Amino acid sequence: MTKLSVRHLLGIKNLTENDIHTILDTASQFKDVINRPIKKVPSLRDITIANVFFENSTRTRLSFELAEKRLSADVVNFSASGSSVKKGETLLDTVNNILAMKVDMIVMRHSSPGAPHYLSGKIPANVVNAGDGTHEHPTQALLDAFSMREKLGDLAGKKIAIIGDILHSRVALSNIFCLQKLGAEVMVCGPTTLIPKYLPEIGVRVSHQVKEALEWCDVANVLRIQLERQQIKYFPSLREYSLYFGITKAMLDNLNREIVLMHPGPINRGVELSSDAADSSHSIILNQVENGVAVRMAVLYLLAQQ
Numbered sequence: 638m639t640k641l642s643v644r645h646l647l648g649i650k651n652l653t654e655n656d657i658h659t660i661l662d663t664a665s666q667f668k669d670v671i672n673r674p675i676k677k678v679p680s681l682r683d684i685t686i687a688n689v690f691f692e693n694s695t696r697t698r699l700s701f702e703l704a705e706k707r708l709s710a711d712v713v714n715f716s717a718s719g720s721s722v723k724k725g726e727t728l729l730d731t732v733n734n735i736l737a738m739k740v741d742m743i744v745m746r747h748s749s750p751g752a753p754h755y756l757s758g759k760i761p762a763n764v765v766n767a768g769d770g771t772h773e774h775p776t777q778a779l780l781d782a783f784s785m786r787e788k789l790g791d792l793a794g795k796k797i798a799i800i801g802d803i804l805h806s807r808v809a810l811s812n813i814f815c816l817q818k819l820g821a822e823v824m825v826c827g828p829t830t831l832i833p834k835y836l837p838e839i840g841v842r843v844s845h846q847v848k849e850a851l852e853w854c855d856v857a858n859v860l861r862i863q864l865e866r867q868q869i870k871y872f873p874s875l876r877e878y879s880l881y882f883g884i885t886k887a888m889l890d891n892l893n894r895e896i897v898l899m900h901p902g903p904i905n906r907g908v909e910l911s912s913d914a915a916d917s918s919h920s921i922i923l924n925q926v927e928n929g930v931a932v933r934m935a936v937l938y939l940l941a942q943q
């Protein structure tokens with residue numbers, strides 16, 4: 638069996654192209670499993686996993702929990718609200734207390750960039766980054782790549798536009814690393830204030846015209862405006878953002894060719910996407926969610942072999 642080059646999944650930046658292919662190929666096998674009448678395999682029967690979430694989540698948290706249960710792991714869930722973190726306990730003390738209960742793997746979402754990297758240097762368990770602030774969201778990028786590959790085949794040479802709030806998005810950075818390692822061309826599109834200045838230096842195209850981005854790409858991966866991470870005003874109003882950068886079904890239909898529409902969720906309907914675009918035949922948004930379980934099964938299974 639092919640092994641990963643890493644013991645923790647901290648980000649896509651640390652993975653090799655071979656690691657990514659191994660995860661995606663393993664996920665294909667797990668996708669077959671979860672579409673059978675009996676959706677469970679005994680692969681992680683002796684493993685206990687803690688999902689430690691210091692930030693809100695719907696998709697990632699449920700998807701990891703289902704992936705763990707489909708692999709027959711024992712699962713415990715922790716959320717910061719209602720925990721002793723509110724009484725001043727540190728991140729390391731909290732996690733060491735969870736590990737004292739004989740937990741083997743930590744899946745963690747945290748608002749501070751680098752929190753899972755810090756933890757991985759301090760504890761014996763495998764650490765999976767389920768999103769660290771504005772930094773990386775590796776399993777989202779892997780499930781996005783899996784979903785694109787399912788739709789378009791080999792991603793080498795394919796053109797992917799990431800449209801929206803790039804500056805505050807961990808999904809954008811992980812997608813850029815992942816797609817470039819797989820040989821795809823990447824463009825980002827959004828207001829000047831929401832695009833980091835260094836991106837052209839790492840080979841990413843930049844556009845400030847959504848029409849230009851849509852005409853260029855095979856896949857439009859649309860991101861929401863992360864108002865919760867914005868301390869200042871980056872654009873005048875959501876109404877104006879929607880007017881200049883919002884995507885409608887008519888814009889996609891008018892291209893008169895196939896274009897794949899993606900969004901990691903949660904969607905702000907009527908801001909970055911109109912409802913008719915989000916629910917159109919161009920959209921594979923719910924396929925992404927389905928694929929997330931298979932991809933997370935693959936990540937957990939492969940890390941458990943390390």
Ligand code: CP
Binds near residue numbers: 698774
């Ligand atoms: N895509 C994503 O990370 O969604 P959640 O914040 O709901 O987990």
